[in-house]
Amino acid sequence: MKLEKVTSEKGRRYHDACGAAHGLDLVGDRWALLVMRELMLGPRRFGDLRRDLCGVSANVLTQRLEGLEASGLVHKRKLAPPASVQVYEATEWGLEIEPVFMVLGRWAARSPGHDPTLPLSAVSLMLSFKTMFDPGLAGGGRMTLGFALGEDRMVVRVADGRLEAWRGEAEDTDVVVTATPPLVAAAVYGKVPLRALVGLALEGDAAVFERFVGFFHLPPKAEVTS
Amino acid sequence: MKLEKVTSEKGRRYHDACGAAHGLDLVGDRWALLVMRELMLGPRRFGDLRRDLCGVSANVLTQRLEGLEASGLVHKRKLAPPASVQVYEATEWGLEIEPVFMVLGRWAARSPGHDPTLPLSAVSLMLSFKTMFDPGLAGGGRMTLGFALGEDRMVVRVADGRLEAWRGEAEDTDVVVTATPPLVAAAVYGKVPLRALVGLALEGDAAVFERFVGFFHLPPKAEVTS
DNA sequence: CGGCATCCGGGAAGATACTG
DNA sequence: CAGTATCTTCCCGGATGCCG
Numbered sequence: 001m002k003l004e005k006v007t008s009e010k011g012r013r014y015h016d017a018c019g020a021a022h023g024l025d026l027v028g029d030r031w032a033l034l035v036m037r038e039l040m041l042g043p044r045r046f047g048d049l050r051r052d053l054c055g056v057s058a059n060v061l062t063q064r065l066e067g068l069e070a071s072g073l074v075h076k077r078k079l080a081p082p083a084s085v086q087v088y089e090a091t092e093w094g095l096e097i098e099p100v101f102m103v104l105g106r107w108a109a110r111s112p113g114h115d116p117t118l119p120l121s122a123v124s125l126m127l128s129f130k131t132m133f134d135p136g137l138a139g140g141g142r143m144t145l146g147f148a149l150g151e152d153r154m155v156v157r158v159a160d161g162r163l164e165a166w167r168g169e170a171e172d173t174d175v176v177v178t179a180t181p182p183l184v185a186a187a188v189y190g191k192v193p194l195r196a197l198v199g200l201a202l203e204g205d206a207a208v209f210e211r212f213v214g215f216f217h218l219p220p221k222a223e224v225t226s
Numbered sequence: 227m228k229l230e231k232v233t234s235e236k237g238r239r240y241h242d243a244c245g246a247a248h249g250l251d252l253v254g255d256r257w258a259l260l261v262m263r264e265l266m267l268g269p270r271r272f273g274d275l276r277r278d279l280c281g282v283s284a285n286v287l288t289q290r291l292e293g294l295e296a297s298g299l300v301h302k303r304k305l306a307p308p309a310s311v312q313v314y315e316a317t318e319w320g321l322e323i324e325p326v327f328m329v330l331g332r333w334a335a336r337s338p339g340h341d342p343t344l345p346l347s348a349v350s351l352m353l354s355f356k357t358m359f360d361p362g363l364a365g366g367g368r369m370t371l372g373f374a375l376g377e378d379r380m381v382v383r384v385a386d387g388r389l390e391a392w393r394g395e396a397e398d399t400d401v402v403v404t405a406t407p408p409l410v411a412a413a414v415y416g417k418v419p420l421r422a423l424v425g426l427a428l429e430g431d432a433a434v435f436e437r438f439v440g441f442f443h444l445p446p447k448a449e450v451t452s
Numbered sequence: 453c454g455g456c457a458t459c460c461g462g463g464a465a466g467a468t469a470c471t472g
Numbered sequence: 473c474a475g476t477a478t479c480t481t482c483c484c485g486g487a488t489g490c491c492g
Contacts, residue, residue: 012464012484014260015280017411018350019331019357021260022340030254030465034240034247046474054241057466058475072338072450086474093448096333103329105245107322112298114248124244131245185243222319224298238465238483256484272455283485288456312455 026071027097031056032064036073036090036097041123041154042167043077043089052121068094102131110222116189120181122152126165128185129216135161138215143208146170148178158215175204188213252297253323257282258290262299262316262323267349267380268393269303269315278347294320328357336448342415346407348378352391354411355442361387364441369434372396374404384441401430414439 014021027033031053038049050061065088068074073094078086090097105128108114120128125147138158147154148170155173156165170176177184179200186192187200191213194200202209240247253259257279264275276287291314294300299320304312316323331354334340346354351373364384373380374396381399382391396402403410405426412418413426417439420426428435 015344016260016350017342017344017346017408018260018263019333019335019340019354020263020327021350022337023330023334024259025339026334026337028254028256028259033250033254034242034244037244037246050474055466057468059467059477060465062475063464072448091448093336093450096336096448099329100326100333101246103325104249107245107326108249108252109245110319110322111248111252113251114243114245116243118241118243120243124242124247128245182243222298222317222322273453281485283487284454284456285458285486286484289484 023100026073027068029064029067031060032068033100035061035064035068036094037101037127038121038123039074039088039090040095040098040101041126041165043087045085045087049088052123054119054121073097098127101127105131106219110219112221112224116185116218117182120185122147122149122154122181125149125181125184126154126156129156129165129188130163132189132216132218133158133163134215134217137217138163141211141215143175143212144173145209145212146173146176147184148176149181149184156212158212163215173204174208175202175206177202177209188216189218249326252299253294255290255293257286258294259326261287261290261294262320263327263353264347264349265300265314265316266321266324266327267352267391269313271311271313275314278349280345299323324353327353331357332445336445338447338450342411342444343408346411348373348375348380348407351375351407351410352380352382355382355391355414356389358415358442358444359384359389360441360443363443364389367437367441369401369438370399371435371438372399372402373410374402375407375410382438384438389441399430400434401428401432403428403435414442415444 013025016022027036034053035049038044038052046061050056050058053061065074069076073091075089075091076086077089078084138161140161142159145156147156153167153169154165155168155170156163177200179197183197183200187194187197194202194206239251242248253262260279261275264270264278272287276282276284279287291300295302299317301315301317302312303315304310364387366387368385369383371382373382379393379395380391381394381396382389403426405423409423409426413420413423420428420432
């Protein structure tokens with residue numbers, strides 16, 4: 001006898017025609033935006049989401065996925081056999097939220113309270129590349145890098161002053177980086193010398209990764225004098 | 227005997243190096259982002275914030291302002307005599323959050339659940355202009371409009387394919403619009419004929435406002451077929 | 453009256469255990 | 473592995489009251 005709470009989904013929404021307010025109605029609940037983040041590079045399984053969203057509990061994750069699906073941002077799908085596993089996938093419209101991560105991330109990176117040494121998911125690392133990539137620094141540089149981050153395999157391509165990232169096995173890559181996401185972040189954003197990063201391994205042309213590191217720069221910290 | 231809750235400010239934050247996650251640490255609490263929205267066009271008083279943030283309770287607003295001030299996004303200031311009233315003002319870095327409203331608002335406007343007839347604050351209306359303005363439609367158009375929205379006085383200038391908005395009395399304006407924000411939104415975004423909008427009054431060159439309305443277009447609604 | 457603290461009820465989030 | 477059930481904690485919202 002389920003108590004049929006029926007999830008009224010009313011009452012805690014802003015009653016505001018402002019687009020940003022409605023955006024918060026859609027992804028303003030705790031964890032909701034970060035769930036979308038993890039889906040930006042392709043479908044994920046429930047357990048993978050739970051692992052990468054460090055700290056989220058199973059019931060909350062279930063609620064968020066239900067809510068996001070009800071809003072048309074996420075689609076529950078079952079992969080074809082023999083995989084036959086259930087995955088959650090962002091809808092076409094859901095994927096269009098990506099610029100929010102860029103703008104919000106770039107702004108928040110100026111916060112004095114931002115600690116870049118905290119844990120980081122593989123998807124977050126890829127999105128940070130797309131956010132902090134500076135075409136002016138890259139010039140006409142052209143390269144393909146593979147990243148082996150725990151179980152995750154990512155490919156990053158820089159070409160024509162643009163950076164693209166997707167989930168996939170490394171093929172035709174100039175260099176393959178094996179490490180944890182925070183270690184890669186330390187190298188790219190902290191400009192920590194590679195020899196100082198135990199646990200980060202390069203296979204292939206190490207000089208390509210050295211150049212890659214130079215394509216990024218963090219925005220200056222904001223003044224907190226007030 | 228204060229119980230010294232000391233606002234540990236710990237525990238409910240995401241423990242994530244991702245910039246977007248830290249952005250949520252800063253403005254992810256309920257109402258926080260909308261408080262920043264209301265400060266985008268200049269300092270506001272506590273009571274004004276409470277009136278425009280329809281539904282926020284006084285204690286929550288106090289908590290948010292305290293938190294935003296502790297984060298360096300908001301500054302509490304007392305206006306010079308004879309005003310001598312206390313106002314809350316976004317810091318320089320706090321103002322830089324504005325692009326978040328543009329991107330989030332443009333994305334959320336595609337939601338099938340977005341209801342543009344809901345209440346709207348004067349600041350929200352101005353930000354929506356900056357968000358939905360299409361330079362291609364404006365061409366070389368050049369105009370200055372005044373808006374009298376209840377107690378609020380706003381000025382909007384279109385020039386050189388750019389739109390600017392600020393709080394101020396109408397001077398040297400081509401036309402002055404007196405109405406409520408939702409009525410103006412109905413005219414601009416709903417393309418409702420002016421004669422159908424009782425309560426909206428134009429003073430000056432009405433044709434200028436007619437042209438102004440043509441400078442905006444809402445993005446198409448997203449497919450919810452999935 | 454504006455700004456802010458206190459108290460309380462309801463509900464969302466967090467943690468853990470349990471089930472198919 | 474993918475959730476569900478249950479309990480606890482704490483945030484949110486509303487009301488009240490203090491104080492300059």
